[in-house]
Amino acid sequence: MTFSMRMLGPALKSLVMPAAIALVLVALWKAVVVVFAMPAYLLPPPEAALGAFEKDAAKIGLAVFHTVRNAAAGLLVAFVLAILLAALFVSSQAVTRAVLPIVIMLRTAPVLAIAPILIMIFGRGIGTAIVVVVIVSFFPIMVNAMRGFSSTKRSALELMHVLGAGPVKTFVKVRLPFALPFIFTGLRSAATSALLAAMLAEWLSGAPGLGTLILDAASYRKTPLLWAAVVVSMVMAFAVFALTSAAERRFTSWRT
């Protein structure tokens, strides 16, 4: 009983707070429209956006599906690749020294800027958006995973050695648990940019998705649809952030 309550408390709190903020924002939105007598092309009232949302629900739903699939698939591939490579790299000091500076430079470089190259190489199909997501999400996860794998306490490694554990056992029992908080931090920072990357790649390559929907709505001056799609993308982004932060907290709790 107390256990479930304790689990429920923060979860409820973390839902109430954003919901309250969202309500306030919508009220503010409406107030701005009324008070400043905003013309609809500058800022449509919330109910107009809601109307567009209802009218084009199928269209928006499909766009969300494409974007989420691209982002999730890309994130998954990036995650697996990044962890594997990070584990490989930290096993050799020499490789770490040669590769890490490049990886870090690439992480700070605006990786998204190379999206046009990828679109050129991989064409305008569905796969391109996934590739862009993979490239964008790969570096933050990889850098954090490498930091994580090398954050293992020396004494813990020595203990495993004394206990006669092999490299695999040492990895699973010691290196991985030590690295988990770092990995989830990387995943969190990768997840929101994955969404942005997917939307951008969709638009640049003309593939269906939320990015294309938003920018087409903008260029055809379908303002209510634009706002409906933008709000949907915001809610989506915030959900991704909340989910990955919860995962991060879950795996970093023992550190404090």
Added chain:
Amino acid sequence: MSEIVIDRVGKAFEIDGKSVPALVDVSLRFEAGGFYALIGPSGCGKSTLLRLIADILAPTDGVITIGGQPPGVARRQHEIGFVFQEASLLPWRSVIDNIELPLEIAGGPVGDRPRPESLVRLVGLSGFENAKPAQLSGGMQQRVSIARALALRPKVLLLDEPFGALDEITRQRMNLELLRIWQETGTTAVLVTHTIGEAVFMADAVHVLAARPGRLVDTIEVDLPRPRRLALMQTPEFNRLENRVRAALFGDELAETADG
């Protein structure tokens, strides 16, 4: 050079909405220019007491005065020097700049304040004026922090386990130097420690505290001659005083072991 009077002082902390007593009904008097030690197990409130004197914390009950005035007044007149367990130096400042920090903050005329250069010499760090803290050993960092505490010629010097993180050999040397510095400056010193030998070796009186709740259980007057030298620690007199402190600390536990 200021007398410190602690009159029926208590301190409670608020934890999860409940009031937890950290110190109960402590009354003490530290004579001006004397050297006093507070000893006790962890959780006995000895560091809390030191922070009450320094006006970092406010007592829940009772009154503390430094030279007849509330600690807040003494603090604002820069009469309090404090040495923490960690040297707590500003890593971007050199040795001399760290020692000058209190002067910069206090401002005003230099008056009879010691020159930073002479403080560097006093704590034996000549030649290291421009070194950064990261380049110094733990003992040397703690010397800087003592010099910093003395920069405003404080009337009261509060030391919170200042050498607790150092090895035994370094600690003995630092203690000897601290006694020399204390005698040169004539300040009233209060030392928090958890080492029995250190307490007896340094102080005019050792105040023993017990935990849960933190309270004063005994005071052992140390009438050993000054200046004190290391050889003193081998004398039976020193041993007898150590045993009295030990008895006050362990009480019945000690008796049980002796019976068994």
Added chain:
Amino acid sequence: MAEAAAPPGGRGRPPRLAGILAPLAVFAVLVALMEGLKRAGVLPVTVPAPSEIAAAFGRAHGDLFYHMAPTVLSAAAGFVLATLVALALAALAVGWRPAERPVMTLAIVIDSIPLIALTPILMVWVGNGLPARIIIGTIAALFPLLVGTVQGLKAVDRNVSELFHILAATRWQRLRKLAFPTALPFLFAALKIAAPLSVLGALLAEWVSADRGLGIMMIYALFSFDVPLTWLTILAVCVVATLAYGLVALAEKLVLGERATSIVGGR
């Protein structure tokens, strides 16, 4: 001297040259490999030889610099603006307790909104000119700056904080002599992350709508399938972003000296 200690300033320098040369060598090998593979006909048409990119620079460098100027301008303005806003918000969040949660929540919300969703709306409001691109550049760089500054201001050691209390330091002394110097390394680490981000923000805004800028030049090159020119513009963006990073890193070295984090040591 009772204790052993390293003499002041006597530390050996780490082999920094090797740290620069190794990645440089890897880069050179990659370029040579690309050239070789292209000549051998292994690479697809969409991947040009480095020599073709160089040739594109020869024929289009006038255009390139013409388009580079507004990108650099909006990125730089966005970066400066983001730094000022982050400093103000961080001071508010740390200096006034009740403000911390709302400020950080707002920052998280703004950061998690995909920039591409914000851009068209912003352009409806302020037009697709320089102001819109500067604002996008600001938003792109704001979050890491804010988080870094708040972390830095809060990184003050507890004992030192007590020391400042014992010394009866004023709020201003506390800020100038303690909080600000403590926060500086964090601030620089954040600035290094933020500088390339504001370049990306400016680029993104240009992708969505602009008459002039590296972003729009890139889009034109892409849509006319001018492979070397597309690569050249992207390379130019990477160079601008790296230069921005390098400038901040240089400023860090000058201001912090030994306290500067190495390239690898950044958060």
